[in-house]
Amino acid sequence: MWIWALLPIKLGLVFLVIHSFILGQFEVIESFDPEKSLPESDLIILNTAQTIHASITMESIDLLSELSFVGDDEIQALNDILNGEIENLNQFPRLQILVNGLWTQHTLINVSGIFSHRINMTDDIQYKWNSEFNFDQYTVGFLGERDAHELDILDHYSIYMKTQFGKQFYTIGNYQMLVGYGLLSWRTFGVKSDFGTSNSVMRRGKGIQPFRSGHESWAYRGIGLESPLRNGKIFVGASHRLLDGAIHDTYIKFSGLGLHVSDLQIQNKNNITESIVLGTWLTNYNFGEVGISLGGGHWVDKDHNQFSNLSSSIFGNYQYADLKLFSEIAITSQNKTAIIGGGKIKQNNFYYGVILRNIAPNYFAFRDNAFRNWTNKEFGEVGLLQEMRFKLNNFNLNIYSDNFSALDSPLKTYHKRGYETGVSIEQKINSILWVQGKFKMQETESETYSYLDPITESTPVSTFKTTIKWKQSPAHLIQCQIQEKHKQGANKSSLGIQLRSKYNTGYFSMNWVWVTANIAGKEWLYYWDVNVPGEMKSKVFTRPSHFLGTKLSYQVSQGSKIHIRLSSTWNQWDFNISPIFRCAIQINISI
Amino acid sequence: MLILGLVLFCPKSVWGSFESENYSPLQNAAGAAPFSLVPNSLGIISDPTGLTRNQRLFFAGSQHNKFGLKSLKESLFVVGGSFRGFGLGLGISNFGNPTYQELLITAMGTKQIKDGLKIAISYNLYQLNIKNYGQDLSHGLGFIMRFNMNPFVESMVSLLNVNRPTIGKTKEKLPQTIMAGLLLKPSEKILAQVSLVQDTEFPVSIRFGIIMKLMDEFGIAFGMVHQPNAFTAGAFINFKNIKLELACLSYVDLGFITYQTGISFSRNP
Numbered sequence: 001m002w003i004w005a006l007l008p009i010k011l012g013l014v015f016l017v018i019h020s021f022i023l024g025q026f027e028v029i030e031s032f033d034p035e036k037s038l039p040e041s042d043l044i045i046l047n048t049a050q051t052i053h054a055s056i057t058m059e060s061i062d063l064l065s066e067l068s069f070v071g072d073d074e075i076q077a078l079n080d081i082l083n084g085e086i087e088n089l090n091q092f093p094r095l096q097i098l099v100n101g102l103w104t105q106h107t108l109i110n111v112s113g114i115f116s117h118r119i120n121m122t123d124d125i126q127y128k129w130n131s132e133f134n135f136d137q138y139t140v141g142f143l144g145e146r147d148a149h150e151l152d153i154l155d156h157y158s159i160y161m162k163t164q165f166g167k168q169f170y171t172i173g174n175y176q177m178l179v180g181y182g183l184l185s186w187r188t189f190g191v192k193s194d195f196g197t198s199n200s201v202m203r204r205g206k207g208i209q210p211f212r213s214g215h216e217s218w219a220y221r222g223i224g225l226e227s228p229l230r231n232g233k234i235f236v237g238a239s240h241r242l243l244d245g246a247i248h249d250t251y252i253k254f255s256g257l258g259l260h261v262s263d264l265q266i267q268n269k270n271n272i273t274e275s276i277v278l279g280t281w282l283t284n285y286n287f288g289e290v291g292i293s294l295g296g297g298h299w300v301d302k303d304h305n306q307f308s309n310l311s312s313s314i315f316g317n318y319q320y321a322d323l324k325l326f327s328e329i330a331i332t333s334q335n336k337t338a339i340i341g342g343g344k345i346k347q348n349n350f351y352y353g354v355i356l357r358n359i360a361p362n363y364f365a366f367r368d369n370a371f372r373n374w375t376n377k378e379f380g381e382v383g384l385l386q387e388m389r390f391k392l393n394n395f396n397l398n399i400y401s402d403n404f405s406a407l408d409s410p411l412k413t414y415h416k417r418g419y420e421t422g423v424s425i426e427q428k429i430n431s432i433l434w435v436q437g438k439f440k441m442q443e444t445e446s447e448t449y450s451y452l453d454p455i456t457e458s459t460p461v462s463t464f465k466t467t468i469k470w471k472q473s474p475a476h477l478i479q480c481q482i483q484e485k486h487k488q489g490a491n492k493s494s495l496g497i498q499l500r501s502k503y504n505t506g507y508f509s510m511n512w513v514w515v516t517a518n519i520a521g522k523e524w525l526y527y528w529d530v531n532v533p534g535e536m537k538s539k540v541f542t543r544p545s546h547f548l549g550t551k552l553s554y555q556v557s558q559g560s561k562i563h564i565r566l567s568s569t570w571n572q573w574d575f576n577i578s579p580i581f582r583c584a585i586q587i588n589i590s591i
Numbered sequence: 592m593l594i595l596g597l598v599l600f601c602p603k604s605v606w607g608s609f610e611s612e613n614y615s616p617l618q619n620a621a622g623a624a625p626f627s628l629v630p631n632s633l634g635i636i637s638d639p640t641g642l643t644r645n646q647r648l649f650f651a652g653s654q655h656n657k658f659g660l661k662s663l664k665e666s667l668f669v670v671g672g673s674f675r676g677f678g679l680g681l682g683i684s685n686f687g688n689p690t691y692q693e694l695l696i697t698a699m700g701t702k703q704i705k706d707g708l709k710i711a712i713s714y715n716l717y718q719l720n721i722k723n724y725g726q727d728l729s730h731g732l733g734f735i736m737r738f739n740m741n742p743f744v745e746s747m748v749s750l751l752n753v754n755r756p757t758i759g760k761t762k763e764k765l766p767q768t769i770m771a772g773l774l775l776k777p778s779e780k781i782l783a784q785v786s787l788v789q790d791t792e793f794p795v796s797i798r799f800g801i802i803m804k805l806m807d808e809f810g811i812a813f814g815m816v817h818q819p820n821a822f823t824a825g826a827f828i829n830f831k832n833i834k835l836e837l838a839c840l841s842y843v844d845l846g847f848i849t850y851q852t853g854i855s856f857s858r859n860p
Contacts, residue, residue, distance in 0.1 A: 115736075117748050119771060119787065125795050127769055129748070146769065151791050153767035154753050556740040559707075587746050589738050591705050 032069070032194070034526040034538035039068050039189045041212040044143075047534045048132050050102045051114040051590050056082055066209055068187055070095070071199040073346070111559070113591040116534060120584040124148035128214070130534065133591070138163045141210055149261040156258060158219060160210040169226040171208050174219035177237050178205025179280050179293045180315035182370030183330035183338045183359075188215045188256075190369035193402040193420045195438075198344060198353025198387040201371040202326050204289065204317065207235040207280065216258035217243040218367060220276060232283030232291075239277075242270035247305045250334045251364030251377065272301045276366055290316035297366050309333055311365040322347050328370075336360040340370050342385075351389035358382045361408040373404045373418065380407030396426035417458075418444030438465060460488045461523065477502040485523040492520035496541060498527055512550040517541035518573070532563040532586040544573035559590040608719050608758060609693055609765050610790070613637050613667055613684045616653055616836035616853040620825020622800025622814020623840070624784045625770040626737070626747045632834070632855055635680050636669050638749065639699035639711035640737035642678025646671070646857075653836070653853030658845065662688045667853075677702055678711075687720075694718040707739035715751075717765060719758055729758040729765060745774040747786075767791045772798075780804040784814075794818050812838075820844055825851075832857050 032038060045066055053060035061078045064070060074095045080086040089096040113133030120126040126148045132141040144157040160173035177185040181204065191200045208226050211219035220239035227234055244255035252272070260269045278295030294312045313330035327341030342355035359372060361380035372381045383404030390397045399422070406416040425437040443460040467481040479500040486493040496517035503510045517525050519541055529539040530549035539547065549567035556562055565584040570577055615633035618624045627634025627641025633651040635641040650670040657663035664687070671680030678701035686693040694717075701711040713733040720726040731752040738746050749770040756765045772786030782802040789795040800814020800823060813824040825838035836853040 115738075117746075117771065121795075125787075125789060127771075146791065151764075151767075152755060153750055153769060153791050556744050560738065560740040560746075562740075562746075587740075589708070589740075589746075591708055 034528050038536055039187050040214050040536075041187070042067050042069065043534050043536050044130060044212045046102070047116070047588075048114055051588070052111050052132070052134065053103070055103055056099065058082065064098075065206065068189070068191070069196075069200055070203075071196070072203050073199070111590045115589045115591060116586060117589075118532065118534070118584060118586040120148075122148055122582055130212075132212075137165075139210070141212065143212065143214060145214055147259055147261070150259070151266075152260070155260055156214065156216045158211060158214075162210050167228050169208070171210060171224040171226075172222075174211040174221050175224045175237065176209055176211045176219060176367070177224065177235065177278060177280075178207060178209065179235070179278070180205060180291060180313050180330075181326065181328040181340055183315075183328050183340060183368055184293050184295065184311055184313050184365040185278060185367040186369035188213050188218045188369070191371045193373055193385060193400065195387075195398050195400060195422055195424050197371070197400065197402075198342065198355055198385060201340075201355050201385075202317075202324065202342065202344060202353070204315070204326070207282075208237060214258070215256060217245060217254040217256065220278075220367075229281075232281055234279065234281050236279040237277070240275045241273075243272050243274055244268060244270065245272050247272065247299055247301050247307045248362075250336070250362045252299050252307060272299050274299050278366060287320055288316060288318040290314075295366060309364065309366070313365075330365060330368075332363070332365055334362075334364070336363040338363050338365075338368070338370065349391045351387070353385075353387040355385040356383070358407075361406075373402060373420070374406070378408070379416065381405070382407055394427060396424075398422075398424040398426070416445045418442070439463075462486050462488075475504050481527075483525055483527075485525055487521060487523055490521060490523075494519045494521075494523040494525050494541075496525040496527065507555040509553045510550065513547070515539070515541070515547040516545075517547075518544050530565050530567055532565050532584055533588065534586070543571055546570045546573075546575065561588045562586070563588070607763055607766065609695065609717055611657065611665060611686050611693070613665075613682070613695065615651070615667070616655075616825055616838035616851040617802070617812060617827055619840055619849075619851055620800070620812035620814070620823050620836070620838035621782075621784055621802050622786075622798040622823050623788075623816045623821070624772070624798065624800055624814070625749065625786055625788050626772055626774065626784065628774070628782060628784065628802060631671065631857055633667060633669055633836075633853055635671055635699065636667060636682035636684065636697055638735055638737075638747070639678065639680055639701045639713055640709040640735050640747070642671050642673065642680055642699070642701040642711070644673050644676060644678065644703060646673045646678070648672040649855065649857035651834075651853065651855030651857075653851055655838075655849060655851035657686070658842065658847035658849055660847070664688065671699075690722045692720040694720070709737045711735040711737075717756070717758060727759050729756045730754070731756040731765060743776050745776075747772050747774065764792075780810075816840075 045063055049060055049063050056078055061075065061082065064078065065075045074092055077086065077089060077092050077095060081089065089099065112135055113131065115131040118128040126146065128145040130143050132139065139162040141160050144154050146153055146155050158174040160171060160175060162169065162171045176187065178187065179185040182190060186205065191197055208224035220237055221241035222237065222239040224237040246253045260266050274297065276295060276297040278293065280291055280293040282289060282291035292314050296310045299307045310333040311330060313328055315328035317324060317326040322345050323343065325343040330338045338359040340357045342353065344351065344353040355371060357371060359381050362378060363380065373383060374381055381404055383402060385400065385402040387400040401419065401421045403419045420442045422438065422440040441460055441462045443458060445458040464484045465481060467479065469477060469479045471477050481498040483496045484493050496515060499514045501512050511530060513530050515527055519525065525541045526538050529537040530551045531537055532551060547567065547569045552564045554562050563586040567582045568579040570579045612623065613636045614623060617628055618634050621628060625637055627638040630641050630643045631646045631649045632641060633653055649672065652668040654666045657665055666685045669680055669682040671678065680699045682697040684695040696716040697713050699711060699713040701709055703709050715731040715733065717729040717731060718726060732754045733749065733751045734753060735749040736747065740746055751768040752765055755767065757763060758765055769789045770786060772784055775783040780803060785799040787795055787797055796816060796818040798814065798816045800812060802810060802812040804810040808829045811826045815822060820843040822841045823838065825836065827834060827836045834855045838851040840849040
């Protein structure tokens with residue numbers, strides 16, 4: 001209770017001052033919680049959109065609509081801007097920051113492609129190449145990488161081509177299918193509980209998209225077709241590929257690691273042969289959409305273990321005035337069911353969203369990744385998320401609460417439970433000054449296995465952040481962030497301080513970061529690392545540490561830029577240890 | 592003696608077949624640069640993006656004894672030119688002695704895609720002959736890209752043997768090498784390179800070097816290589832269409848010195 005008692009006081013200390021005109025795309029991403037992963041494809045899409053496109057166009061909106069965190073209303077706002085139905089994005093501050101950050105710099109016209117080459121040095125070197133080219137009605141992309149210590153020069157590669165013939169869209173190579181609301185097939189990362197989650201969850205999947213992420217076992221490989229019908233449209237994908245993973249009794253576990261260094265990892269590379277056919281039919285009716293998906297998959301590993309699965313789902317949404325409802329229900333041939341649904345009411349000054357989900361233990365479709373809190377699928381999940389937003393003039397209040405429980409447990413004695421709550425206060429003082437306060441509290445029952453009995457632990461953990469951004473001059477930004485993480489009943493809190501500076505002269509920019517963290521127990525602190533474009537790594541502090549990092553960027557010409565990242569970490573409070581040095585160089589080329 | 596030296600002193604593991612780098616004397620003198628530093632030269636055998644448009648036929652060759660050992664003789668020869676906007680070349684490399692011999696035949700093509708961007712593909716035919724053991728063939732593919740970032744800076748990236756070739760009954764993996772670098776031209780008379788070369792089975796090799804044109808017809812080059820550690824130096828002389836090159840590589844850990852000489856003839860476009 002003391003946490004709630006202290007909340008008003010701490011909220012008074014928690015504030016964020018943002019000068020909107022100096023923010024860019026990465027500031028938008030940095031506003032996300034560094035403890036939760038972002039799809040790599042989002043970062044690649046932002047990098048590509050910034051390089052290839054120069055403003056809001058049909059093509060750039062189409063690309064931005066593939067971002068995982070953008071809501072339906074935000075995409076609609078971009079279309080409204082394009083059609084002249086609204087004049088600005090003042091009602092969508094996040095979108096405004098994103099668009100301004102993407103296209104305020106000198107952007108080349110007639111750019112048809114982008115190529116980036118990254119060399120990331122740790123104890124060995126990771127190489128990554130990424131490109132996308134547009135010519136005529138074709139979009140062609142390539143991603144290749146060799147992780148540190150891997151023996152194969154192109155251990156992973158991904159190629160795609162998207163084209164249009166008549167009214168049909170074809171995607172050949174690596175692609176992803178975003179079907180319904182994620183119960184059958186979705187992105188590499190599902191949406192997690194956070195501010196704005198209800199809006200993201202209610203976005204219906206766009207169907208077939210090129211696969212831009214570096215995840216080595218998630219893409220479909222084959223051909224995807226999108227075609228209009230007399231009544232609606234259809235998405236069909238056929239995929240056949242090798243991937244890393246393990247076949248279990250009722251599901252396939254995909255390996256997300258992508259490392260092939262040890263003998264076992266090399267031996268298990270491409271150990272599963274997968275064949276999938278998945279189709280979706282979607283149609284509009286007066287108040288919304290309805291769709292049906294049906295697919296089948298077959299998996300065989302090198303030991304001839306086999307697994308087959310048929311999955312189907314029905315989904316739809318309904319909109320009447322300010323009310324929008326959605327739902328998807330899925331069932332698999334293993335007799336596992338999953339349901340997700342909810343709704344939102346949106347008015348000028350008020351927003352309420354609610355999401356319910358009930359996902360059976362060991363539920364598996366093809367690439368299901370619907371909204372859920374626990375990534376472990378073994379125990380299933382039932383939960384209720386609610387989110388409210390109030391707006392009074394320039395004052396915004398955002399509250400969310402997610403209560404969830406496992407449907408099964410390994411000992412069959414109890415079901416794990418958890419909740420997560422967040423409060424955000426936002427005050428837009430004028431067009432360039434913005435004050436925001438955030439508070440989050442999480443509590444999850446977790447099990448630790450002792451010699452005699454498993455111990456169940458459930459203690460609330462609260463996190464407070466204070467961020468101050470000061471724009472010293474048009475080219476120089478200084479930021480200070482203090483973070484405290486406290487476990488209820490503990491004597492000590494984890495405390496971290498980050499100093500950050502950005503200096504930009506147009507052709508040359510320099511960022512530097514200093515972090516000092518004093519960690520108590522297992523209350524680890526997360527901060528965004530220094531990142532070059534296209535990467536968004538967070539840094540976790542598990543023990544008292546100091547971190548110094550810098551990123552230098554130089555625009556060599558209008559069509560090329562070099563980024564260099566250097567960092568050093570001392571994993572001991574008194575510096576009496578050799579620092580761990582990391583660096584990276586990235587070259588971005590516009591063609 | 593050589594094998595003993597490599598095992599005991601060389602920081603790399605024992606070299607496998609086709610580990611020897613096919614560089615021109617000028618490339619070796621300027622810190623064993625993996626990219627062609629002068630267009631239409633012997634350097635195209637490792638970096639075909641050195642083939643330019645509108646270049647009439649040229650040919651070049653070099654010869655040296657690796658580590659100064661007579662039993663490790665290496666010869667390089669290339670012929671190239673441009674045809675309908677494509678740069679085309681053919682190179683031959685021969686390394687070894689009558690008992691152990693590596694032969695590499697490289698066919699290469701280059702295309703300028705847009706202003707400043709060149710893409711090249713090389714096809715490598717590897718032949719290994721070991722006396723009393725027989726011979727074997729293998730095929731490798733290379734991709735190379737060079738981009739003029741501005742008049743003073745070029746960036747390059749190259750992937751050798753992306754198709755994972757192997758050779759012999761034991762399926763010995765041929766070297767897969769990633770090369771990346773920047774070529775800097777601060778003035779008309781100075782050329783500098785910094786590069787990374789990584790055979791995926793070995794630690795990365797960091798290299799840098801400088802070429803200084805002291806007179807119109809004469810210049811010097813020097814550089815350093817890390818992994819294996821070596822100092823490099825050399826010179827070149829131009830005489831009309833003929834260029835003579837000389838390089839010296841001093842391997843710090845091995846104590847060996849490699850001297851390399853080369854000659855090239857180029858018809859002006």
